[in-house]
Amino acid sequence: MAEPFYITTAISYPNGKPHIGHAYEAIAADVIARHQRLRGRDVRFQTGTDEHGLKMAQKARDLGKTPKELSDEMSQYFIDMCDALNVSYDVFLRTTEPRHHASVQELWRRMEAKGDLYLDRYEGWYSIRDEAYYDESELTAGEGGQKLSPQGTPVEWTVEESWFFRLSKYAGPLLALYRDHPEFLQPDSRRNEVTRFVEGGLRDLSVSRTSFDWGVKVPGSDNHVMYVWVDALTNYITGLGFPDETPEMAKWWPADLHLIGKDIVRFHTIYWPAFLMSAGLPLPKQVFGHGFLLNRGQKESKSLGNVTDPLELAERFGVDALRYFLMREVAFGQDGSYSPEAIVTRCNAELANSFGNLAQRVLSMIFKNLDGKLADFTPAEADATLLATVRNACQSDLPQAFDALDFTAGTDAWMRAVFACNQYVDEQAPWTLKKTDPDRMAVVLLTLFRAVRELAIAVRALVPASADRLLDQMGVPADERNYAAYDDAEWYGRLVSSGFTLSQPVGVFPRLELPAEDA
Structure with a gap:
């Protein structure tokens, strides 16, 4: 029987169309999946979209749509991107699926049964764009005194009733994980950063919101929706049939590799293993945080006018040429430019x-x-x-x-x-x-x-x-x-x-020409 190999990408937040970073991760995961199939392994490759949270609710409101209408429309762009780039996923999971709500709520119940959830009041800094909480010590000053997260995104002072997860309880087990299983978080530079962060002390984590309702309901507290990262991270086991004891869960979990961008390493290597430890579930074998892809050395942004549609690149140069370039040019794990x-x-x-x-x-x-x-x-x-x-x-x-x-x-x-x-x-x-x-x-x-x-x-x-x-x-x-x-x-x-006779061959790697606008 072939040895199983389960790989996942981060699920994409569909409040905008896919950009080159989404394509880079999807292609990299596909190359890994195809390589393991060439190795003879039985591969399961899962990707998807993370459709809840305040950003989606606000974007939908601005467009005069319901969050569900927006998520239906935008998720299709990510499916289309994967298909156009020849990404051989087995499962495309959307967090709006009913099976996902059931999965996340069961994870919550298990953490609650462990005594790791309690109701309190949250007061602190929150970045809507990152869907993340930050300590005062992590913030920097922007223009006009605007406080910014470590990612450079605006933060708001938030006060509301919230359920909390006893994250502080898991600092010791997490440090032991990084020490005893260095392969859990790669490359080494990412593990060193996360280790230093945890060594600095962990505060309990606010894991529910009452200021909006677009998300998974907290069991027994219907006026609360779960923090989007509790929701999103659970997708990796939802696709295997959790909470049911399915053959898929037995065969594929723990995952062999979570492939993610370096900007979300903290969520995957602090929050996610802590949630799993609390729920009594095995941890993934490895999380790999790849670097950013830069446009001529600059991070893409709408204000700079340098945001690239990956499908336009594939149309201009060919899907395989784009795939080869991205995997060949950029040292994987580091930032790279195209x-x-x-x-x-x-x-x-x-x-x-x-x-x-x-x-x-x-x-x-x-x-x-x-x-x-x-x-x-x-x-x-x-x-x-x-x-x-x-x-x-x-x-x-x-x-x-x-x-x-x-x-x-x-x-x-x-x-x-x-x-x-x-x-x-x-x-x-x-x-x-x-x-x-x-x-x-x-x-x-x-x-x-x-x-x-x-x-x-x-x-x-x-x-x-x-x-x-x-x-x-x-x-x-x-x-x-x-x-x-x-x-x-x-x-x-x-x-x-067999008597095979070669026909007139046809070249499969044509020379590329630089489009006139780039020449």
Whole structure:
């Protein structure tokens, strides 16, 4: 039985259309999910939208809509984004679903039964935009003396009756978690930040509001709705059927990876594990806080006029080119920058000129010079050396780097193998061998055919549609496009004996042109 792997993204807040940051996280999670499927694991990939809270209620009011009407409309944009970017999610969960309300209310009851909830009065600073409470010591001064959160968002002094969660009780267990299981929070820099924060002391957390009603009702206190983070975080188990003891819950929980942005690490690594400890549920195995994606080095904002629609980028440059660029260009876990020029430069140099040109040249020469037919052959030393280089990159270096979420190192290894193939082409010069030694030419081209197959399988997680179009042309069966296929020594013989004949090849990685407005 395949080993299960459960990955989630943060659920997106749909008070506006998706931006490039949403696309970046969705693509990264998809690459991880596809990589684990290539590993042979049974993957469950969940994403969704976080539709409650004061921000949504205010936005709906401003637009003259009900919060439900707004959430229905806006959530569809996020579904459309995932579908357009070839994000292979298994579950898209919306927090307005009845099953989610039941799940969150049961989590609340379990925390209450543990004695971790009590009714009191909240007085303090609250950021509507962050849906977060802040201590006075965390605030900074903005223009006109406006107090700002650590994220630079305005805060308001809030006074209301509230249920509180005994977060202070869990400081010790949380510090033990970070110390004994450093893999729980990655990268290390994020864990160090959170550890320092918890070491500074935790105050009990206000977990309900009475000033609005767009949210999950508190059991037994219908005039209270739950704090949006109690609501939102529970989505990860709602999708598995919690509170019922479902086969899904038994199989998939605890999650292998919560993939989130660095700005919400605190909620996922302090609040969420504390809630789960209180409710008597296992903790996720890992939370990874990735960095921000910057537009030419600047954070996107409406006031700067630099907000990018990710679907427009995909339309201009192609979905797979965008996916490859984002995972290749930015060291995962750190902030990174993008621009149209950078996308064109990177994708032309590596996908079009290096790998795409290699594949097209090899398949075209086989089609033209061998009538598209494959044959058994005995590799010479140079051929065996190349195949070993490619095998090491595709079977060992890239998968191991992707396991560690180091996509840059993984694609570096892949590119080294691509360069090795191109150097081999130059050294062997099959166009010259055609005249001097056609039998040797055939061996060179068929060696390259085998190498291109491995390179295409290795890069499938990043550029799934393009890699599959290439593998289709090469006659590689759909069920042999995974890492396990590298151990199948008989694949080439089966393809030869099947009588497969290569048709006129079609390039799958076109060169990109910089749009006129960006030139």
